[in-house]
Amino acid sequence: MKLRLPLNRCIGVGLVALGAGLTCEAAEQLSGQGQDRVEAVHRARVALKRVRSILRLLEKAGAAWAIMPRYRLAQLAGRMAAVRDAAVVADLGRKLARGLSGPERAVAHQLAAKKGRLTLLDAKRIRQALLREARELAAAPVPVISPVQLRGLLRRSLGRTASRFRRAAGNPMAECVHEWRKAVIVLRDQTALAARHWPQGAGAANPLLARLARQLGRRGDLVLLVGRLQRGRVTPALKFPRRSLIARLQERCEDETRTTLLRWPRLERRLTRLLAENDPGRRPS
Secondary structure: OOOOOOOOOOHHHHHHHHHHHHHHHHHHHOOOOOOOHHHHHHHHHHHHHHHHHHHHHHHHOOOHHHHHHHHHHHHHHHHOHHHHHHHHHHHHHHHHHHOOOHHHHHHHHHHHHOOOOOOHHHHHHHHHHHHHHHHHHHOOOOOOOOHHHHHHHHHHHHHHHHHHHHHHHHOOOHHHHHHHHHHHHHHHHHHHHHOOOOHHHHHHHHHHHHHHHHHHHHHHHHHHHHHHHHHOOOOHHHHHHHHHHHHHHHHHHHHHHHHHHHHHHHHHHHHHHHOOOOOOOOOOO
16 A cells, blocks of 8 residues: 555545555555565565554644554564564675675674564464554544644654754764654655645655665664674684674764764755745745
């Protein structure tokens, strides 16, 4: 299901219907009908991220009921995180091994051999929980949201993202940058939702946010890879090669962090202009 609000429905109705539909889509990914389990989990988690972005909009528009389902969906997505993380580490390990030789290559191959697991019973339980959430969401009270209010909500979301950036810039540790990345993803999804209603603003902002989210995603995968290397067990002969590999990957991660942090101030100014353009609620200065 595309993350797109229909033009022929009220915004509140469209948000609730889209949220319920995406939750159903996440559940169906876990049906186990001949699908690759890792890919199914990835698709389900992407759908749930989108639903949570929708629920944030509804919550900020006055729908207090949206808080708890957003929390519950985050918990359900978290139960699938180990499968996704293991798949990312294994894929990065394979790619890393191609450019290495000797003991360092052996360390990378160990990463590639690690696998996450989601049992059929776990998948069934998560799927049932998601279907319950979808039914409840479909029956939820619909808030009235005007186009002007939607644009104000997006500007508030940009302010939240900027606040997370300042925290990350002041303390560029993994968790701070990760929280900023999550805010960027939420804003990316929300501008995608609003693009048809506001093509000159949200429509132009969305691809800029999508590129930043991808860059932050690559940086996040490096952090995950380094963490697995630090926690993993290796034979005594591989301890020094592992330390050497970790040091180089940490340097790459720091470079990625600096690059993304340096990009944001200019991008924020541009996003601020875009999310103020063609707004019927604003008078010309």
